Amino acid sequence: MLPVLIALFVFVLLGLGLTHWLRQSHAARQPAEMRARSAEQLSKLRWRDFAKLVLQAMHGRGFHPVVEDGLPSDGIPTDGSDILLERDGELTLLSCKYGSASVVGAAALLGLAKSATLRGTERVIVVTPGRFDEEAARIAQQQGIELIDGESLWPEVRPYVAYPAGEAASQAPETARIESKRLALAWGGAAVAGFLAWMLATSLVPVNDTADMPPPSPKAASATSKPSAAKADPDSIIPTDPAALEQRRRETANAIATLFGVSRAIWSTQSTLLVYLSSEDADPINELCPLLERYPELASSRVQLQPPAGSSKPVRFKQCRTY
Structure with missing residues (x-):
């Protein structure tokens, strides 16, 4: 009876712990497919609308547009050129690479460092609704340029984008289905852990009601010892850490x-x-x-x-x- 209670305790405790952890991390674990669809929505905006969303995200970081002579009151150039930002007295050059191409290459980054120096900025941020290729990432690392692609940008601009009612309703069942499968996987792992705890407890707890029984034959003893010698593959157990x-x-x-x-x-x-x-x-x-x-x-x-x-x-x- 004791091994069963131990196994049940391990199963319930681990299952509840994994469930709590999954629910706590749900907000920070948006499915990749949903983020990809969101980035695709950004690429369908006009350049000026996209730049406004980016400025709202930058405002959340503490940046404010610098309104220079000849610019509209919101600080967004009408010709699609780079935007000058200010935070705590430091200037930053914001470049929105927006076009028909979904991949931004190294050519789009060439000259940004020199342009930043001429305009007196101390850093450069490049934003795109698509993504950057490997060569662009390498050049950005060498020149100290911060790159923000569509998937990374989406969590920052999401509070400023309203989903159509039909689209929001269609996303809810998909999110619930994914979470249900993750919970099932978590409780499956808890069941495996409970089974292992039962096997360990069974091998350690002495059995008292067999004192009057004759000792088993060598063949029977060998047969009964095989299950306890089996070991579960540790890679099949999902860690909780x-x-x-x-x-x-x-x-x-x-x-x-x-x-x-x-x-x-x-x-x-x-x-x-x-x-x-x-x-x-x-x-x-x-x-x-x-x-x-x-x-x-x-x-x-x-x-x-x-x-x-x-x-x-x-x-x-x-x-x-x-x-």
Whole structure:
């Protein structure tokens, strides 16, 4: 009876703990697909409307537009040029790279550092509703330019964007479905932990009602000892510590980065792995999936296969295992 009570206690305690943690982190864990759709909505705005949203986000950071001679009262140039911001007496150059292209390359960043120096600013921020390619990110790091892509920008401008009623209603069932699956996964992990606790308690608690029974034969003793010797694979248990979860994600990305045809792999979001390919013909998905499926919390992650810079092939999305 005692092993059963111990297992039940572990199951309930761990299940409630994981449920609490999932609900606490729900606000900060927006699905990658929803953020991608939101970034796409930003790209459909006119440049001036987009710039207004960006200025509202910058206002949340403490920046204010500097109204120069010949500019409208809101500080947004009519010709789409860069915007001058001020915070605590320091000037910042804001550049909104907005156009038909969804990927901003290194060419768009050339000359920004010199322009910032001529206008007396101490830093540069470049914002786009799309994303920046690898070469642009490298140049920005060298020149100390802060890059904000569509997915990173969306949480900052979301309070200033009103969803149409129909769209908001359509997103609610999808969010509820994802949360239900995560809760089911959490309680499944709690059930595994409870089973392991029962096995451990069973092997440690002495059984008193078998004192009058004859000793089992060697074959029977060997047969009954096999279940207690079995050990569960630790990788199949989802850790409750966020640091341990992040360690698994980091180790998996590092392992995938060593595969043939892969130049590097990074987690762009908690559920999306961005894999940069070193050649157009590379297709590492067969070697990549076993590394993700090793951990149950990563098995259903979305994989974004990014072709090399300058390639004409489109970005591909894969998923090793569905929910």
